[in-house]
Amino acid sequence: MKIVFTFRPPRALQEQLREAFPEETFSYYKSVEEAADLPEAEVIVTFGEDLTAQHIHHCPQLKWIMVASAGMEKMPFEAIEEKDILVTNARGIHKIPMAEFTLGYMLNHVKRFPEMLEFQKEKTWNKKLPIGELAGKRLLVLGTGAIGTEIARLSQAFRMRTAGVNRSGHSNDYFEEIYTMDKLPELLPEADFIVSILPSTDETRFLLKKEHFEAMKQTAAFINIGRGDLLEDAVLLDALSNKEIAHAYLDVFAEEPLPPDHPLWAMNNVTITPHISSVTSNYVPRAMEIFAHNLEVYKGNGSDYENKVDIGKGY
Amino acid sequence: MKIVFTFRPPRALQEQLREAFPEETFSYYKSVEEAADLPEAEVIVTFGEDLTAQHIHHCPQLKWIMVASAGMEKMPFEAIEEKDILVTNARGIHKIPMAEFTLGYMLNHVKRFPEMLEFQKEKTWNKKLPIGELAGKRLLVLGTGAIGTEIARLSQAFRMRTAGVNRSGHSNDYFEEIYTMDKLPELLPEADFIVSILPSTDETRFLLKKEHFEAMKQTAAFINIGRGDLLEDAVLLDALSNKEIAHAYLDVFAEEPLPPDHPLWAMNNVTITPHISSVTSNYVPRAMEIFAHNLEVYKGNGSDYENKVDIGKGY
Numbered sequence: 265m266k267i268v269f270t271f272r273p274p275r276a277l278q279e280q281l282r283e284a285f286p287e288e289t290f291s292y293y294k295s296v297e298e299a300a301d302l303p304e305a306e307v308i309v310t311f312g313e314d315l316t317a318q319h320i321h322h323c324p325q326l327k328w329i330m331v332a333s334a335g336m337e338k339m340p341f342e343a344i345e346e347k348d349i350l351v352t353n354a355r356g357i358h359k360i361p362m363a364e365f366t367l368g369y370m371l372n373h374v375k376r377f378p379e380m381l382e383f384q385k386e387k388t389w390n391k392k393l394p395i396g397e398l399a400g401k402r403l404l405v406l407g408t409g410a411i412g413t414e415i416a417r418l419s420q421a422f423r424m425r426t427a428g429v430n431r432s433g434h435s436n437d438y439f440e441e442i443y444t445m446d447k448l449p450e451l452l453p454e455a456d457f458i459v460s461i462l463p464s465t466d467e468t469r470f471l472l473k474k475e476h477f478e479a480m481k482q483t484a485a486f487i488n489i490g491r492g493d494l495l496e497d498a499v500l501l502d503a504l505s506n507k508e509i510a511h512a513y514l515d516v517f518a519e520e521p522l523p524p525d526h527p528l529w530a531m532n533n534v535t536i537t538p539h540i541s542s543v544t545s546n547y548v549p550r551a552m553e554i555f556a557h558n559l560e561v562y563k564g565n566g567s568d569y570e571n572k573v574d575i576g577k578g579y
Numbered sequence: 580m581k582i583v584f585t586f587r588p589p590r591a592l593q594e595q596l597r598e599a600f601p602e603e604t605f606s607y608y609k610s611v612e613e614a615a616d617l618p619e620a621e622v623i624v625t626f627g628e629d630l631t632a633q634h635i636h637h638c639p640q641l642k643w644i645m646v647a648s649a650g651m652e653k654m655p656f657e658a659i660e661e662k663d664i665l666v667t668n669a670r671g672i673h674k675i676p677m678a679e680f681t682l683g684y685m686l687n688h689v690k691r692f693p694e695m696l697e698f699q700k701e702k703t704w705n706k707k708l709p710i711g712e713l714a715g716k717r718l719l720v721l722g723t724g725a726i727g728t729e730i731a732r733l734s735q736a737f738r739m740r741t742a743g744v745n746r747s748g749h750s751n752d753y754f755e756e757i758y759t760m761d762k763l764p765e766l767l768p769e770a771d772f773i774v775s776i777l778p779s780t781d782e783t784r785f786l787l788k789k790e791h792f793e794a795m796k797q798t799a800a801f802i803n804i805g806r807g808d809l810l811e812d813a814v815l816l817d818a819l820s821n822k823e824i825a826h827a828y829l830d831v832f833a834e835e836p837l838p839p840d841h842p843l844w845a846m847n848n849v850t851i852t853p854h855i856s857s858v859t860s861n862y863v864p865r866a867m868e869i870f871a872h873n874l875e876v877y878k879g880n881g882s883d884y885e886n887k888v889d890i891g892k893g894y
Contacts, residue, residue: 360714364737368690371683380852381693387844389836389853397859399675421736422679521704529702537695538704544712 265289266325267559268305270296270314271332277552284556307562309555312336312353317343328562331573332551334358337464341575351573352558354551356410361544362461362489363414367422369513369535370457373485374398399423404455405439406448407462407490413438415459427451431467445471452479457487464491471495477503484509489541492517497528504533515541580604581640582874583620585611585629586647592867599871622877624870627651627668632658643877646888647866649673649857652779656890666888667873669866671725676859677776677804678729682737684828684850685772688800689713714738719770720754721763722777722805728753730774742766746782760786767794772802779806786810792818800826804856807832812843819848830856 269292272278281290293299296314303322308315312331320326320343327350331339334355344351372378374396383390403419405412408428416426416438426439429451433444443451445467452458458480462468472495480486486509488494497518504512514528515537528534560566584607587593596605608614611629618637623630627646635641635658642665646654649670659666687693689711698705718734720727723743731741731753741754744766748759758766760782767773773795777783787810795801801824803809812833819827829843830852843849875881 360738361710361712364686364713365690368683368686368692371679371686372692375680375683377683377687377692378696380855381696381850383853384844384851387839391853391855391858393855394860395676395855395858397676397861398679399861418736421733423675524702529699535696536699538698538706540695540706540708540710543706543710545709546712546714 265306266291266301266304267307267309268299268302269293269309270299270302271309271311273548273552277549281552281556285559288559307559313338316340320344320347320349328352328558330555330558332548332555336573345575350562350569351575352554352569352571353573354554355571357547357550357554358542359410359414361547362411362541363418365515365537365541366415366459366487366489367418369487370398370419370485372535373457373511373513374401401425401456402427402454403457403459404428404451406445406458406460406494408434408436408439408442409461411461411489412459415461427455448476449479452476453481455484456481457485459487460490460494462490462494464493469493472499474499474502477508480509482507482510485511485513487513489515492520501527504528504531507533509533511535513537515539580621581606581616581619582622582624583614583617584608584624585614585617586624586626588863588867592864596867596871600874603874622874628653631655635659635662635664643667643873645870645873647863647870651888660890665877665884666890667869667884667886668888669869670886672862672865672869673857674725674729676862677726677856678733680830680852680856681730681774681802681804682733684802685713685734685800687850688772688826688828689716716740716771717769718742718772718774719744719766721760721773721775721809723749723751723754723757724776726776726804727774730776742770763791764794767791768796770799771796772800774802775805775809777805777809779808784808787814789814789817792823795824797822797825799824800828802828804830807835816842819843819846822848824848826850828852830854 265288267288267290272292272294278292291301296319304325305323306325307328308326309330309332312333312335317340320340329349329351331353334353336353376393376395379393399422402425405416405428408430412428413436416428419426420438427441428439429443429445429448433442435442503509511533513535516539520539522528522536528536554570558569561569580603582603582605587607587609593607606616611634619640620638621640622643623641624645624647627648627650632655635655644664644666646668649668651668691708691710694708714737717740720731720743723745727743728751731743734741735753742756743754744758744760744763748757750757818824826848828850831854835854837843837851843851869885873884876884
């Protein structure tokens with residue numbers, strides 16, 4: 265069986281695959297453009313933003329696409345569905361880095377580490393800064409999937425109260441309470457941390473409005489690691505200029521990279537990171553574990569595929 | 580019964596005590612020097628660094644000292660023991676802020692937040708920084724009491740491996756492994772984070788030597804929230820200058836405040852905080868909860884004292 269990668273995993277991971285599957289033919293390329301034997305592929309392994317309907321049509325033996333990420337937005341679903349191709353992805357491996365990222369900034373916030381760093385630069389021993397705790401604080405998560413649940417699990421370990429909103433209001437062990445999205449106005453005034461992991465869909469685009477920020481505590485921190493189009497820039501800038509909340513931790517933006525002249529960069533109640541909450545040195549090894557598991561299943565040596573994508577739903 | 584405080588808790592907490600114990604007489608002073616009716620006290624509530632043997636001798640009705648902190652180093656134990664006075668303290672309330680502080684810096688370390696902040700100041704969108712995870716990393720805790728255990732509990736929630744050392748080697752649920760102190764040389768090469776919460780005793784003073792740092796991974800982070808005399812300044816400075824480890828997070832020092840001309844301030848692989856790991860706005864309310872519980876017991880309405888101090892052992 266011919267398995268074509270449109271990226272190059274580290275050599276050690278290539279070795280592991282070769283040892284685990286000696287009878288298969290793996291070829292690795294830097295990009296889909298360089299993948300000379302793509303048309304012979306039965307399996308394509310990709311990071312998910314390179315395949316077009318054209319590629320699908322020119323791979324007559326293609327039966328399975330493994331996407332080594334969770335972003336499915338650019339996949340040529342129509343062509344894939346037409347040819348009944350299996351798609352699996354690497355969703356779930358984002359949850360660990362993204363939850364660590366979120367808890368990290370929540371701790372930074374209550375412990376005021378950036379201000380501590382300034383004192384150190386000034387060689388100042390200053391014990392006067394009031395320092396808070398996560399314990400007892402209230403978390404509100406928008407989007408209670410794998411990532412939101414991991415954030416709630418860790419927040420509970422920190423003795424926080426956890427609430428969530430999702431489409432269905434369907435509940436889950438790590439949230440004390442889960443509501444449907446329309447309950448946001450009642451929930452926001454209670455929350456100390458509001459974390460959004462919402463994807464970009466017709467329902468979530470520009471979901472957060474001026475009145476939502478006005479409903480938040482002035483001491484609240486807003487953390488967006490989902491998608492930048494959850495709210496309009498103007499809504500965010502107004503809320504921050506008017507000090508409706510204490511701080512925004514933003515990893516995603518309407519326009520990425522955030523333009524150098526954007527006013528968010530210089531606001532002192534904003535922390536900006538370059539869409540890296542899911543980045544981790546463990547990413548590719550974990551994606552390859554999922555791939556190896558699924559390759560066993562594909563070969564008939566296992567039961568369930570991990571992370572099979574429902575083409576109709578697109579995730 | 581006369582209960583004299585040598586500090587002033589917030590008015591709301593005074594109210595709560597008055598309502599819970601209407602039959603008792605509470606008086607509150609800014610300091611022990613101002614406490615005019617100290618000689619009539621049956622109970623003294625103190626932050627623990629103000630009472631002398633003199634005070635004890637001049638309080639003939641004194642039966643109980645509640646220390647609203649955990650530091651017992653300056654208590655006049657001999658006078659207390661002689662008069663068979665009950666001593667309780669607030670140990671255990673440090674564990675939440677200190678563990679949050681520790682996990683906060685562990686996350687800062689793997690997520691490289693200070694560098695992210697520099698990028699923001701330069702308005703630079705830089706996705707190139709390699710970012711790590713706590714998951715799978717190894718924690719080694721020196722001192723496995725309430726604080727060390729809370730750190731281990733949270734570290735396990737972050738999917739870390741946890742080991743500890745203590746005097747007895749006695750084990751505990753949140754540590755996968757616990758050893759006696761003499762096993763340090765074998766344990767240090769495995770650890771990604773070495774956290775000391777050791778108090779200052781004859782056994783712990785200058786316990787960490789040059790060879791211990793040489794045994795650590797070059798990628799390891801050392802976090803000291805115990806006492807500064809765990810190691811000599813020269814040992815620490817050498818280890819950091821020679822890059823034996825990646826970073827030191829230091830909240831305690833041989834001399835406090837750390838003198839302005841101390842070389843540690845300006846080292847780029849050192850983070851300095853001014854002995855604040857246990858500081859939290861929830862501190863006094865929690866100490867007062869312990870006090871209220873113990874006052875019920877003292878009055879015969881409960882069973883066990885919380886945090887009764889063993890005068891012989893001094894903790």
